[in-house]
Amino acid sequence: MALTHLLVGAALLSLACFFSGSEAGTVGVCYGMMASKLIKPPAVVQLLKRNGITMVHLYDANPEALTALANTNIKVGVSLPNQYLALAAGSTLYALQWVQSNVKAYPGTKINHVAVGNEVFHQQPELTPQLLPAMKNIQAALVSVGLADAVKVVTPIALDALTKSFPPSEGQFRDDIAQSVMRPLIDFLDRTGSHLTFNYYPYLAYRDHPDQINLDYVLFRPNKGQLDKGTGLMYYNMFDAMVDAVFHAVEKLSSSSEHGRGRILSGSDSSASFIESGSANGGGTTGPAAADNLGEQKSVSAAATPANAQTYNNNLISKILRGTGTPYKPNAEKGGSAAAPPANAQTYNNNLISKILRGTGTPYKPNAVISGYIFSLFNEDLKPGDDDERSFGLFYPNGTPVYKVDFVNPGPAPATPTPTPAGSSWCTANAAVSDKQLQDALDYACANGADCRAIQPGKTCYQPNTVVAHASYAFNDFYQRKSGTCDFNGAASIVYQKPTGTCDASAPAAASWCVANTAVGDTRLQAALDYACSNGADCSAIQRGGRCFDPDTKEVHASYAFNDYYKRNGRTEQSCNFDGCGSVVHQQPKYGNCVL
Incomplete structure (x- = not known):
């Protein structure tokens, strides 16, 4: 399992899968098949359609799955597994035959990427010298069969390719791969119009260090945040921090292609993608009854519950849409506190969906478009490793849901804040505090549930273009949605008369x-x-x-x-x-x- 995928340029963000950029944030799933009594691919396709899932990433190029996905308009990513990396690197003929058999042979299937290897630096570092040659040979094969424009070559990378990921501004690649591997790899991705991809797993970081990491910070819930002193930016969730650490690492890399670095990282063109991101869900192979065995666990992590899994996934879907999730069956050997209530999962997932579908970027790259894949579609009881590695599924192998994740809607988002049942109260900015304090609180509100589209340039409530006006709009939207939460560390206060100049986002501009x-x-x-x-x-x-x-x-x-x-x-x-x-x-x- 990969710890982090980041695709920069059209970024793929995921906790355990893979993500890739798109013109608007989109969420897909990683479709693994290492499960007993797994429903057949035609039934899987119907499951995807019913749930509005429009992208899948395969860990190989399974013929039955690729055939079932034909003529469905579902975007499909295929993989060249690590065990074939050396063959693809050493033989252009092998690469061509692989592309002909696994990509060109399925003209009706909307294949949009080939993932060459998976977390090579982490899983099989001895194959590192073969990675880029294999990618180049697969790219050449795609060119030769006329598919290079439609199908992009990527490689999912684990987050431990960085020597440090917090604070994000100190993110940088390991010395052993920075210049020798990452620089030419990024140049290759730029030349081919592809993306840098990482796998992100905030859940695993929490699982291994529950005494050091706030669970709310992992689940996109309100928290005090973490300050990056290098940039002065506040981070209110771990996912953003991980993604920005990769952005900083790439910017520090002395790429030989300044143009490439600009396309991938700068301005509104920045995007993040992940192939794997996720959180364990509690496990089970047959259906809901299997989840009842959670009570037998002697020691569980607070993060590894169906509630936290759903909370994490919906939040991340909204932000990244490829490769993220949370396990719901914790690994008892890892220790931890008692399980949290199921509401945590739902909170996380809905917040994340809202974040991604609204096109929210990161503190460092606010205009970045994030898309990715949730890891994973199914619980996979035949996978090796810890229990939580087998328990990241959104569905049991028989197709019944572990918990509900909405891949289509960003959640309730009325154009105008609805007054509370008490009806006559608003949350407004405190003009007496500094602009920086207001801006930090404004960023928090927009990143954690407020619908801030109306205060973007050119939108209905952009004018007056002042931090006080924008903060008041965001605070009140957050307040109305969160049933009376109006604090923001002293940057806001509740009033009982409608403030003068309150903008109505439903009014035409x-x-x-x-x-x-x-x-x-x-x-x-x-x-x-x-x-x-x-x-x-x-x-x-x-x-x-x-x-x-x-x-x-x-x-x-x-x-x-x-x-x-x-x-x-x-x-x-x-x-x-x-x-x-x-x-x-x-x-x-x-x-x-x-x-x-």
Whole structure:
């Protein structure tokens, strides 16, 4: 089992499986088959469809599964296991035959990645020299059969590839692999448009150090958080901290491809993916009755309960969507405290789903898109290792659920906060505290259940663009959802009259347009016009013969270009700046027959 998968660039985040990036956060499952009395692949496909699961990762290239998944529109990842790594590295012919037999042979199956090896540095370090050559040969084979655009080559990596993972800003790769393996590996992934993938298992960290780690921190529940003094960022869950540790490690790597590092890590293009992430669930192979044996455990971990498993998975699904989970059958030999109530699992899962489906990134990379795979689809009683390794399943082998995880909905998210039953109270920001304290509390609220979409640039409640206004919106949304929680370490307070200027997220955003500021002169307008047309604005309508060519003036042409750029970039203040050449208006401009 892998401890962490991170895919950076289109990141795969998972606790025990694998995750990969996508344009919007998506959650899949790791489909392992080492279980007795396991339902057949056609029945598995129906199970996936019923639960809205749109991605699966296989640990091999099982023909029966790949056939059953054909024509379903479910994205499928296949694996070249570690035992075949040396063969693929040493023979281009073997790599080609493998791709022809396990990828090309299934044209109706939506295969989107090949995982070459699994946690090689952790599980079989002697194969490390063969890893990149094997990946390159598989890539060459995909090119030769015309599938390189649709199918990407990845390799899931365990988190112990880092020498340190907390604080995240001190994350860096081990000296034995940093320059010799990771740098050329990242360059390869960049050149091929693929992703860096890691497996993440916060549960295992808690299981091994329950005296040092707060369970709430693992389960995405409210907690005091952990400060990274290197960046000044607060972390309110371990998953974010693990992911950001990998981001920092990659940034510290002296890659020979600066372009690649930029695509993978910088700005809104940053994404995280995991193939494995999960938490043990309590075990069992036949159905709910098997879970009753939990009472026979002499010593169990508080993290390893169905409740904590469900809490963790739903939270992580919302954030990453590939490869994460929590075991519900603890390993008694590891020791630990009494089991927690089942509500913990549900809390974790719902919080995580909400986090991922809302597109929440991490403290260090807030715009990162996280997708991944939950480990795992089934409890697998035939797997070697500890009990919890066999008990990460969302379902028993017969297809009955261990607990409910929603792969489709981010949870209740009304556009406007609903007043409490008492009805007449709101949670507002305390303007007397520092902006930093407000920002930290705002980040916490948005990362732990508040729906903060309305205060993003260009959205209904973005204006006024002040930390007090945004914090008040986030605090109140959190307050209404959490049945009266309004503290935030002194950054907020409850009031019983609706605050002046309270934004209604359900109201339509005020119409706005970006027009030219003629006071700056034609020279500056022309320069700004050229910039807009060269950076995304569609300026075809102001070319000769276009519908807005006339009136043929700098003001009209610049206004058209500025407004098109403004619309395409979220209608933010910054997107209508143009170094002072643009300004926002709230009446629809009309120039002759040209209406913006």
